[in-house]
Amino acid sequence: MMKTFSIGGIHPSDSKISKDCKIEVLPVPSKVFISVAQHLGAPATPVVKAGDQVKVGQVIAEPAGFISAYVHSSVSGTVKSVGPRKDLAGNNMTHIEIDVEGDEWIEGVDLSDTLVTAIPEDNKAILEKIKMCGVVGLGGATFPAHVKLCPPPGKVAECLILNGAECEPYLTSDNRIMIERSKEIVIGAAIMKQVLGGCKTVIGIEENKPEAIAAMTAAVAELQKTAKGYDGISVMTLKKKYPQGGEKQLIDAVMGRQVKSMGLPIDVGAVVQNVATSLAVYEAVQKNIPLITNVMTITGDCLPMEKQHNYKFRIGMPLSYIAEYAGGVPEQAAKIISGGPMMGKAIANMDATTVKGSSSLLYLTAEQTVRGVESACIRCGKCAEACPMGLEPFLLQKYARNNMMDELEENAVQDCIECGCCLYSCPANIPLLDIIRIAKGDVIRIIRTRK
Amino acid sequence: MERLLVSPSPHLHTKTSTKSLMRDVVIAMIPAVIVSVLFYGWSELLVLGVSVASCVLLEYLITKYLLKRPCTVGDMSAVVTGILLALNLPATTPWWVVFIGAVVAIGVAKMTFGGLGQNLFNPAIVGRVFLLISFPTYMTDWTRPQGFIGGGLDGLSGATPLGLAKEGGVAAIEGLDYMDMLFYNIGGSAGELSAIAILAGFVYLLARRVIRPYITLSILATVAVFSGIFWAINPAEYTDPVFNLLTGGVLLGSVFMATDYVTSPMSNVGGIIFGVGIGIITMLIRYFGAYPEGMSFAILIMNSVVPLINKVCHAKKYGRA
């Protein structure tokens, strides 16, 4: 029987319209604006100034703390300015503006197509490379990858889980890289597995991506036959259910273990990395290519088939440039999402630019996305049935509206993963997650100050 | 494009709404409604019509003129209450008695508590029980009116099988054909005529994921086990499980009334406790109490315990075993 996580979950239509669209490379625009905040943690500190010449792959900002990451230039040319610019939510963040001239890369980068299957032996050097290349988790959280690959003392990784679930509707970039770059992803997984001490490795993919499952399975088999260090890697087909790609849910699905409240995956012996991260690890370690590209999906029901795309983009490209290149924003689009429709962010500013974790431009029509009028809770329990954390959203929202902090904490509001299943399911259109999100922030602050 | 919508995630929403859920409940009751109208004819149509019309009208008037709140008739919950009330009355109930039942159901049991979602007791059952106590003669008049088909169903006209058993003991119901009862011959309220019709509704509700099966199944299982034990000990004194499942509104109540969202527990475990409670209370009333059936009272009693059950029973949380 196919595995999946044990509590809650929903089955929205998966709408993988662009699943067969091959990855195309976006041409470089004449100007890029590279944000210094492309990862979870402290924004990086710029190390270039206006007038500096930069090459593709050159460090332009350095980590400002343990949880932070390097940022590299995605183009060659002249730094025009370093200063505030609005991100996609409309907030100001430091961006490095570069006028593009040619496409000249830094030394030592291997841009050939040759597959490098031999894994270097020195784990320290591998971790250093992953760090220096600015690799962050590309599954949504953009947590610096090397940090996750160094379990704290006393903790042992028993299983590396590669997240190929891509459970968000509409998104197809992971599907495409698993089909087109399967071997690179498996090599990346083998590298991470070695760093973690040679633990078992499971690549979890949802059943609605049969081509990806076949390609990844074949890649694993071939590498196991032809190279060393690939034992103990396997592909696991998972039943389609949202939010399978949630770290806690994936661990439950693959290992049958649950992470304790406020705990970390490594507490139960798990390390979870996205398939795109694995590809970035391959490029960093085997090819010396820093993380300056990723794949994003351009999709929506209101786009004709020929305007659906999966693009390989460079960081710092204006979203409006990409939309224009893809054929323009469709008239019916009322909302544009960066990320999936369940957890992605609504874009307020199309002049914002791509970051390492960008995954889509998703066009939704008003009919699809405008919420109905809120009515009384009919106590149907559908929100609780849907919650993958086993919470009772109807109760949490009631406590939140009455500012009952103790009750909120007792009923585990801090465990909410903000997956949106509750709000999605509520027949009375109660803005459950909107309310719970704020309450969760408050309760976590209270818990922190107590410590 | 100029003015992009910006709002927090999630950006998609289920198509299921309060209204669509209520519509599904109405659809699920249609088989029982059709059977009752076919066999009880015009008088049943009158009961249904008066009940639904008064429930809807009362809710409209109360929200608009008394509470001065946005009108909630559109959510169809009043239609559900109207049909349920009608199915729980004898087909011979006079129209003004039906109307009083609707006033109690909507005016007292639903709106005084604050409308849909706030009421502690199932409105239709409150209406029925009020009538049962206030107008016992009408409510236990089981003469069968002329239907459109099956002219003068023979068998047990004049009294419900449960009533017969209460007065005359097990001997009084000897010769009842359970196969018949399964399809069309259950004496009692209009809605319980056909077990198959009710079960069809149950299957529909499950298939459409309107309800979860726990409450219904735990009621049925409890009634079966409870009566099974007594019957096994003394079949001459106690009625058998099949009889108890098929009569006295057990099916109608367990499928359509005990499963009412508002007045039943939220969690699955809570639902099972609730169902077992209803089953036990029903059988206690039947075997040892003054009323022949007991389902309505059992549901009302358990309705009042729901807040307590909800306090104690919670869903299983992730990572907090």
Ligand code: SF4
């Ligand atoms: S958003 Fe939070 S409360 Fe809502 S379903 Fe997800 S985890 Fe549960």
Ligand code: SF4
């Ligand atoms: S899904 Fe909505 S209506 Fe149903 S119990 Fe939860 S909050 Fe109430």
